[in-house]
Amino acid sequence: MGRKTKVALSFGAAGAAAWVASKAIIRPNARPGKKALHFEGPVVIQHLTDIPNSEQQADEAASLGVHGFAVDVKLTADEEIVIVSDEHAESSLCLLKDMLALYPHLLFIIRIADSPDTYEGSLMPSKLWKLLEECVAQQQVAVISQYDEQVDRFNLYTQHTAASGAGVTELKQAYAAFTSRFGHLYQPRSDLFVLGDKIGPFQPASEGFVQFLNKLNIRVYVENYETDDVIKLAQAGISGFITESPKSTMAQLDTLLEN
DSSP states (O other): OOOOHHHHHHHHHHHHHHHHHHHHHHOOOOOOOOOOOOOOSOOOEEEEOOOOGHHHHHHHHHHTTOEEEEOOOOOOOOTEEEOOSSTTTOOOBBBHHHHHHHHHTTEEEEEEOOOOOHHHHHHHHHHHHHHHHHTTTTSEEHHHHHHSHHHHHHHHHTTTTTTEEOOOOOOOHHHHHHHHHGGGOOOOOOOOEEOOBBBTOOOOHHHHHHHHHHHOOOOOEEEOOOGGGHHHHHHTTEEEEEOHHHHHHHHHHHHHOOO
């Protein structure tokens, strides 16, 4: 056996020893439960996208028995928080506070669309928390954003009293931890993961990754999924479905419950 081979084996043995030691010493901290996300069984969330007719869209979804709404929000020049969509990003007259008042019994998944690098985005976390306090809706929402910085800054104001969701960076960190031998070192910062598109060639909404997150008391929701996958995803441990077609999703879940 050559010197290089011995060195490689030594490093390999050291790495294995470090892994065993870390498994014995470090225990991942499960997230504390958040009232807003406490449901029995998978929930169905209507994504509000028809902004000019948002009240009608919400009313129709509520009549079906959805558990809540997913909304994308931005801050206007007048510092009003409005619900937006890709089709109506600049013309929204739908105020978040009005929708919260109409449905105080339902969950709102609020996605901050403003980048933290913009003036409006820099104000959004504090303005949003102030609005939630005024509406007494702190336990009615989960705040998410693709920008991890927005979620982190929101949590600074809330002191982690409100539910919050992972940004893109934390999602990638969690998935990397799951696929490595060091998943036990992962310390989550969020209560909710919303899984949608693939991470490179990988599909994050896999049963293994979902179970990994569930063990940390992290609720996992999916969006942009195929309706035919509802039963499979529910059986994998998915906690919620964000959809623009709640009726078909609810029908699939009803079929699962009947069986």
